Structure formats: structure tokens, C-alpha cells
Amino acid sequence: MGRVIVSTGRGGAGKSTLVALASKYLNSPKLLIDLDPDESLADMLGVDLNEKGKKTVSSALCDAIEQNKRVGRSGYNLLSDVLQPVLYRGAEFDLIALGTKFTVGCYCAPDAVLKDFIPSLVKDYDEVLVDSPAGLEHFNRKVVVDIDDLFVVLDPSEKSIKHIERVKDITRELKVGYNQLYLIGNYRFTEETEEYLRSAGEAYLGKIDYDPNVKRYNLEGRSLLELPGDSPAALSVKRILAKAGYRITDGNLASESSQKIAKSSPLRETGR
Amino acid sequence: MMARKIVSTGRGGAGKSTFVALASKYLKPPTLLIDLDPDLSLADMLGLDFHKEGKRTVCEALYDVIEKRKSNISPTITTHDLMESLLWSDCLYEGKRIDLISLGTKLTEGCLCAPDELLRRTIPKLAKNYTNVVVDSPAGVEHLNRNIVSDINDLFVLCDPSDKSLKHIPRIKEIINQVGIRYGHFYLVANHECSEEAERYLQNTGETYLGKMEYDARLEQYNLEGKSLLELSEDSPACLSARRILTKAGYQIGS
Numbered sequence: 375m376g377r378v379i380v381s382t383g384r385g386g387a388g389k390s391t392l393v394a395l396a397s398k399y400l401n402s403p404k405l406l407i408d409l410d411p412d413e414s415l416a417d418m419l420g421v422d423l424n425e426k427g428k429k430t431v432s433s434a435l436c437d438a439i440e441q442n443k444r445v446g447r448s449g450y451n452l453l454s455d456v457l458q459p460v461l462y463r464g465a466e467f468d469l470i471a472l473g474t475k476f477t478v479g480c481y482c483a484p485d486a487v488l489k490d491f492i493p494s495l496v497k498d499y500d501e502v503l504v505d506s507p508a509g510l511e512h513f514n515r516k517v518v519v520d521i522d523d524l525f526v527v528l529d530p531s532e533k534s535i536k537h538i539e540r541v542k543d544i545t546r547e548l549k550v551g552y553n554q555l556y557l558i559g560n561y562r563f564t565e566e567t568e569e570y571l572r573s574a575g576e577a578y579l580g581k582i583d584y585d586p587n588v589k590r591y592n593l594e595g596r597s598l599l600e601l602p603g604d605s606p607a608a609l610s611v612k613r614i615l616a617k618a619g620y621r622i623t624d625g626n627l628a629s630e631s632s633q634k635i636a637k638s639s640p641l642r643e644t645g646r
Numbered sequence: 647m648m649a650r651k652i653v654s655t656g657r658g659g660a661g662k663s664t665f666v667a668l669a670s671k672y673l674k675p676p677t678l679l680i681d682l683d684p685d686l687s688l689a690d691m692l693g694l695d696f697h698k699e700g701k702r703t704v705c706e707a708l709y710d711v712i713e714k715r716k717s718n719i720s721p722t723i724t725t726h727d728l729m730e731s732l733l734w735s736d737c738l739y740e741g742k743r744i745d746l747i748s749l750g751t752k753l754t755e756g757c758l759c760a761p762d763e764l765l766r767r768t769i770p771k772l773a774k775n776y777t778n779v780v781v782d783s784p785a786g787v788e789h790l791n792r793n794i795v796s797d798i799n800d801l802f803v804l805c806d807p808s809d810k811s812l813k814h815i816p817r818i819k820e821i822i823n824q825v826g827i828r829y830g831h832f833y834l835v836a837n838h839e840c841s842e843e844a845e846r847y848l849q850n851t852g853e854t855y856l857g858k859m860e861y862d863a864r865l866e867q868y869n870l871e872g873k874s875l876l877e878l879s880e881d882s883p884a885c886l887s888a889r890r891i892l893t894k895a896g897y898q899i900g901s
Contacts, residue, residue, distance in 0.1 A: 384685060385785030386659010386806065412657060412786045412817065414810040474817055476824035478793055480757045508658030508785030509685045514752055529659065532872030533687045540685060540751055547753040567870060593844060595809030 376405070376499040378492075380518055380552075383527035384537050385508030388560040388582060392527055393505040394418040394598045395582075395611040397467050399622045401500040407488065408471040409517060410507035411481055416471055420597025421462060423471060429459045430473020431484040456487055466599075468499070482515060489517045513544045521552035523618065526576075529560050530567040538574060556618055558582065561607070579617045582610040649678070649776040651769075653795055656804035657814050658785030661837040661859055665804055666782040667691045667875045668888035672899045675743040678776045680765065682794065683784040684751045684758060693874025694739065696748060701739045703750020704761045707732045729764055730771075738772075745776070759792065766794045787814075790821045798829040800895060803853075806837050807844030815851055835859065835891055838884075856894045859887045 379396075381389040390408075393415060397406055408415035413430065416423050423430065429437070438455040442448060450456065462469040472484050496502050506512045526541055528534040538557065545552065557571050559581030571578045585607035591598055601608050616622050652669075654662040663681075666688065670677055681688035686703065689696050696703065702710075711729055715721060721728075739746045749761055773779045783789045803818065805811040815834070822829065834848050836858030849855045862884035868875055878885050889899055 384659065385657060410786065411788060411791075412810075412814055414813070417809065417813070474787060474821065475791060476821055478791060478825050480759050480792055481788055482757050482759075507788075509683065510751060511684060511758055511784075511788070514684075514755060515757055516755055530866070531869040533685075533690065533869065536687075536690070537685055544751065544753055548755055570870075589807070592808040592810065593847075595813075 376496045376502045377522045378496060378502050378504070378518060378520060379523045379525065380504045380506060380521045381525045381527060382506045382512070382541060383508070384529065384534060387508075387527040387529045387534070388558075389508075389527050390415050390418055390505050391588060391592075391598065391607065392525060392558065392582065392611060393503050395601075395608050396615060397503060398599060398608065399612055399615055400503070400620070401623060402466070403468070403499050404501040404503065405468045405470070405495060405499045407492070407502065407504045408469070409485070409488070409504060409512055411472055411474050412507070413471045413473055415505050416462075416469060417595055418592070418598050419467075419469070420599060421464065421469060423462055423469070426462055428462045430471045431456065431460050431487055432473040432475035432481070434459045435484050435487060436475060436477065452487060452490065457491060485512070485515050485517050489515070489519075492518055493520070510540060510544055513541070513548060513550055516548060516550060519550055521550065522554070524552040524555045525558055525579075526555060527558050527560060528571065530563050530570070535570060535574065538576065554618075558614055561585065579614045580610065582607055582614070649773040649779040650799045651773060651779050651781070651795055651797060652800045652802065653781045653783060653798050654802045654804060655783045655790070655818065656785070657806060657808075657811055660785075660804035660806045660811065661835075662785075662804050663688050663691055663782050664865065664869075664875065664884070665802060665835060665859060665888065665891075666780055668878075668885055669892060670744050670780060671876060671885070672889055672892055672897070673778045673780070674898065676745065676776050677743060677778045677780060678745045678747070678772060680769070680779065680781045681746070681748040682762070682765070682781060682789055684749055685784070686748050686750055688782050689739075689746060689748055690872055691869070691875050692744070692746070693876060694741075694746060696739065699739055702736045703748045704733065704737050704764065705750035705752040705758075707736050708761050708764065709752070709754065726764070726767070730768055733764065733768055747772075762789070762792050762794055766792070766796075769795060770797075787818055787821055790818055790827065791825060793825050793827055796827050798827060800831045800833060801829045802833050802835055802856075804835050804837055805840070805848055807840045807847075812847060812851065815853060831895065833895055838862070856891045857887070859884060859891070 383389050434456045438450040557576050557578045561584040563581045583606040588607045654666050834855045838861040860883035865884045
């Protein structure tokens with residue numbers, strides 16, 4: 375049974391950066407899920423889903439519906455119509471992206487597909503990392519109801535401090551369970567403003583240090599997994615995970631061992 | 647009178663609410679601001695305590711109505727009509743120059759389609775009473791899929807310096823076109839983190855680029871302390887940027 379980790383926070387706080395960098399250090403096999411319709415996690419990890427012949431959940435669902443209209447069928451097989459086309463299997467990690475939809479209406483349908491799949495997917499992995507869209511609506515939808523670690527990524531603003539309370543209210547009211555809630559500051563915190571997080575009454579894991587390379591890579595659309603080994607951001611994430619009690623595998627060692635799994639397990643065909 | 651409808655959108659943290667809060671200073675009153683973000687912040691940024699003013703968020707009012715309906719066997723008014731009247735009486739904060747409606751946080755299961763739909767249907771009626779209606783969107787793209795404002799005059803897209811922001815631009819254009827949202831202008835605005843290099847990327851997108859919101863140390867400080875951005879002095883870099891951007895978009899700046 376895999377550990378379920380969810381990142382959440384206000385927009386621009388650094389949720390996806392945290393998830394992308396954390397993926398380097400977590401045990402394999404691991405699954406990353408990008409719940410943001412304004413998808414970006416795949417890009418940040420240097421995976422071109424389209425090129426790999428994979429769809430997003432939104433587009434797979436749309437295609438299944440269109441196909442049904444053509445053949446006069448109703449309903450669809452979630453596993454063959456939706457899950458197989460969306461699950462990208464890589465050497466380092468597997469990945470599913472919710473994706474953008476171009477029709478009227480909210481994202482309840484694609485979210486519901488993931489909500490149904492996550493409990494069974496969790497069994498196949500050591501770690502499942504879910505990157506949430508900005509804001510709170512994903513909690514209202516209860517996409518992930520059984521969370522081990524909830525990482526709340528924050529920027530230095532009063533809105534962020536209020537956001538912590540809102541997350542706690544909404545998870546309690548909706549019975550979204552988690553074992554541990556952790557606060558993480560983004561690079562814009564100073565020694566002085568970090569005090570706000572230390573005194574927030576929650577477990578504070580530290581901040582992600584400023585890293586000019588992360589800015590540059592994000593601007594150029596380069597994979598954050600290519601960051602040099604001494605990258606301040608990557609080292610911060612490593613430190614943060616260690617502080618949360620994670621057994622850290624070194625970035626490089628992790629990739630070798632997971633490649634072994636990739637070769638030996640029938641479950642994991644690499645890419646295309 | 648039919649208001650000009652202005653919508654801010656963009657990825658998380660790009661500066662949508664900051665832009666809306668500062669722009670509200672310079673728009674010709676009366677102005678109605680609508681905060682569509684359930685992680686509400688616009689009221690705070692304007693120094694308004696909604697509850698102290700005796701007002702409720704749309705989600706709070708709607709939740710109350712639904713609870714009361716459960717015990718009322720033969721209602722004489724539809725939930726929608728009742729909510730619409732509550733929207734005017736309970737949810738509309740009326741200030742001197744600026745009025746405000748906040749969507750608010752929902753603490754029950756399910757998405758925000760119901761409160762969003764209520765606003766979608768009511769905005770055209772509300773708009774008749776204002777010179778400008780400014781909608782501050784939540785981060786991301788879902789509000790566009792919901793087609794909440796289907797008839798936009800000016801769409802301001804706030805951008806941070808990242809490849810993600812550049813990909814966001816064609817993505818929202820496609821949603822807008824497919825969903826059938828009409829707009830007069832599609833404007834790009836850079837946030838304070840954009841370097842000259844990042845600005846060049848925005849200039850080369852083929853969209854109308856209006857300039858950037860300059861870095862303003864005091865604004866950061868105000869956001870940290872939860873102080874109203876309306877108290878920023880007129881000659882602060884952020885205020886001057888908002889003014890310059892609106893002027894460039896052809897707005898007559900009120901004094």
C-alpha cells in the first residue's frame with residue numbers, strides 16, 4: 375500500500391516545484407498525479423505526454439464520449455477507455471495528468487475518474503504524489519480522501535496564513551482524512567517572515583531556498599530533474615523530506631534502482 | 647447603462663487580485679468587483695471585513711437557503727429567485743466608489759458550479775447599475791470552462807515569467823473559443839517577477855502586451871500584514887504601473 379502525499383496551496387506558491395523535486399528522492403515505484411487542468415507537471419519533469427502517445431484524463435473522457443455517440447453505446451469501460459490511454463509509465467516514475475477540457479462545464483467528471491482509480495492505483499506503488507490545482511475546490515470534490523501527508527506550500531502573505539485555516543476547516547468539514555499536515559515556505563520567505571510559519575501552530579518543515587536555475591528552467595520549459603546536484607532548491611526539498619521522516623534515496627541511486635524494477639517487473643514497460 | 651465587463655485571469659500567484667485591487671482605484675465609479683476565488687482574498691486586499699459589514703459570501707447565503715429549504719415543504723419562491731434577492735440584499739457590499747461580491751469558501755462536498763451559476767445568471771442584471779464590473783478569477787482555467795462571464799469587454803491575462811505562463815495563453819484562448827466566450831480585447835500583463843527577457847517572450851506571443859506591474863516592496867509588506875492595497879501611495883511603483891497599463895488599454899483614468 376503506497377503512501378499518499380498531496381501538495382496544496384495558493385496559486386504560485388510552488389506546489390508543482392515541490393512535487394517535481396520530491397519525485398527525485400522518493401522510493402520507487404512511484405506515481406505522480408497532476409490534478410491541475412492548467413497542466414504543467416509533465417513539462418516540469420521533461421515528459422511530453424503527447425509524444426509518448428498518452429492522453430490526459432479530460433481528453434480520454436471526451437474521446438470516449440465522442441466514440442460512444444458514433445457507435446450508439448452508452449457508458450464506457452474506465453479501465454480500457456480511460457486509464458490505459460492516460461497512464462504514462464516511465465523508468466523513474468509513472469504519471470497521470472488531468473488535462474484541459476475544451477467543453478463547457480466543470481472538472482467534476484475527470485476528477486471523479488481519478489477519485490475512483492486512486493484507491494486501486496495506490497496498491498501498485500510505494501509512493502503516490504498528487505499535485506493539486508491552486509485553491510480549495512479539489513478538497514470540496516474529495517478527489518483524494520485518504521491522505522498520509524498533506525504538504526501545504528505557502529508564500530509570504532497574510533492570505534497564506536488564512537489559507538492554512540481554510541484548509542483545516544474544509545478538510546475537517548468534508549472528512550478528508552490526513553495523518554500529518556506539514557507547512558513548507560517558498561523561496562520568498564526571509565528569516566524574519568519564516569517566524570509566521572514557525573508560530574502557526576503546525577509542523578513547519580522549512581523553506582525551499584531561492585534557486586536562480588529553477589527560475590531559468592521554468593522560463594525555458596526545461597525539466598527540473600536536470601538541475602545540478604548541488605541545486606539549492608533540490609537540496610531544500612531533500613532536507614524537508616528528511617525532516618518529515620522520509621527515508622531519502624539519493625537522486626541518482628534512485629534512478630538506477632528503479633530502472634532495475636523497470637526491467638524486471640512485467641508491470642512496467644518503459645515509455646513507448 | 648451597461649457596464650464594461652473586465653475579467654482578470656492567469657495562473658496562480660501571477661498577480662490577478664493585486665491588479666484588480668489597484669485597477670479599482672482608477673476606474674470610473676460606480677464599480678462592482680466580484681471575487682470568484684473561494685480562497686477569498688480580494689476583500690482583505692481592499693481592507694474590507696465582510697462579516698463586520700454585515701455581509702455574507704455567496705456560498706454562505708446559498709448554504710443557508712439550502713438548509714432552510716430542507717424544512718420548508720411548500721416554498722413559494724424558487725431557490726434561484728430567492729438566492730438572487732439575497733445576492734442583492736445580503737451579499738452585495740456597497741462602498742463609496744466600489745461595491746463588492748465575494749463567492750466565498752464552501753464547506754460542503756461538491757464543486758462550485760451552483761454558486762458560480764448563480765453569479766453567471768445574475769451578473770448581466772447587476773451590470774446595469776455600474777460603469778465597470780471587474781471579475782477577479784480563481785487561479786487556473788476552470789472558471790473559463792464554466793463560462794461565468796460569457797460577454798467580456800476586456801480580458802486581462804496576468805503572466806509570471808515561466809514557460810507554463812506562455813503555454814497558458816494559447817490554452818485559455820482555445821477554451822474561450824470552444825466554450826463560446828466573446829471578448830473585445832485580450833490583453834497580457836507581466837507581473838513584477840518578469841525580467842526584460844521574460845517581457846520579450848510576452849511581446850512575441852502575437853497578443854497585445856500592455857506592460858508589467860513593477861516590483862513594489864511596500865506592496866509585499868502590505869500583503870504580508872494584510873493591509874489594504876488602497877492605502878498605497880499614488881506614486882508607488884505598483885499604483886503607477888496599474889495606471890500606465892489601464893491608460894495603454896485606452897481607459898480614462900478617474901482622479
